[in-house]
Amino acid sequence: MIKSKGWDWTIVKDDAENVWKNPSIESFYLLNRWMSQEKKDFLDLGCGIGRHAILFAKNKFNVYCFDISEDAISKTKAWAESENLTLDYQVGDMLNLPYEDNSFDCILCRNVISHTDTEGMKVVIKEIYRTLKKDGECYLTLGSKDTWGFKQEDWPLVDPNTRLRMEEGPEYKVPHFYADYNLIYELFKDFDIINVYQVIDYFKKEDRVNDSYHYHILIKKR
Numbered sequence: 001m002i003k004s005k006g007w008d009w010t011i012v013k014d015d016a017e018n019v020w021k022n023p024s025i026e027s028f029y030l031l032n033r034w035m036s037q038e039k040k041d042f043l044d045l046g047c048g049i050g051r052h053a054i055l056f057a058k059n060k061f062n063v064y065c066f067d068i069s070e071d072a073i074s075k076t077k078a079w080a081e082s083e084n085l086t087l088d089y090q091v092g093d094m095l096n097l098p099y100e101d102n103s104f105d106c107i108l109c110r111n112v113i114s115h116t117d118t119e120g121m122k123v124v125i126k127e128i129y130r131t132l133k134k135d136g137e138c139y140l141t142l143g144s145k146d147t148w149g150f151k152q153e154d155w156p157l158v159d160p161n162t163r164l165r166m167e168e169g170p171e172y173k174v175p176h177f178y179a180d181y182n183l184i185y186e187l188f189k190d191f192d193i194i195n196v197y198q199v200i201d202y203f204k205k206e207d208r209v210n211d212s213y214h215y216h217i218l219i220k221k222r
């Protein structure tokens, strides 16, 4: 299994305009869904600098923040404290979550669990299964094999589904696992799959070569 490597948040500008400071569109749907299901214990798995942790904490969830990057956790903590919010924080590797079995009603891991190889992916999925309560739900995203990154033949191929990202920036040499529809159904066979859809982010109107394709997946523990 490849060694885990988190983001280098020290080189990301941390201002209000930053995309990583603004909750994703689907997080508002999840907030509404999980409030109406009276879910309480929420794990932000790979929380980054806290945009979803803060949103859920403001809406009275018990929020657990987890990331491999110490800088990510300290930035999340500083933000939460500035809003007078009390959250739980842990630095660690998603391959070995420091939580008891059946701990969480809901888990969000947006643009996180792809940061491993195929073997690691199977381990993370087991960890999500283990730490979710029965009927608990998890929303996650996976990079798609249709995306430009998977087509970069000069980026090292770690296994048939995984490349090391070689662009300078916060993700330099971070492993990226890429999925397709059949692989998703195989990986999540122990869960109920509520829905799977593929989203395209259009970054460059002129040539479309940097369009970014992700699967968005909502699953439930039986």
Ligand SMILES: C[S@@+](CC[C@H](N)C(=O)[O-])C[C@H]1O[C@@H](n2cnc3c(N)ncnc32)[C@H](O)[C@@H]1O
Residues within 6 Å of the ligand: 004, 005, 006, 007, 008, 020, 045, 046, 047, 048, 049, 050, 051, 052, 066, 067, 068, 069, 072, 092, 093, 094, 095, 109, 110, 111, 112, 115
């Ligand atoms: C693209 S950022 C997404 C952050 C957050 N989920 C969001 O949507 O704002 C990916 C995050 O996953 C974390 N990460 C990468 N590999 C990890 C691992 N093995 N264990 C825990 N966190 C990891 C990175 O440090 C980074 O903060």
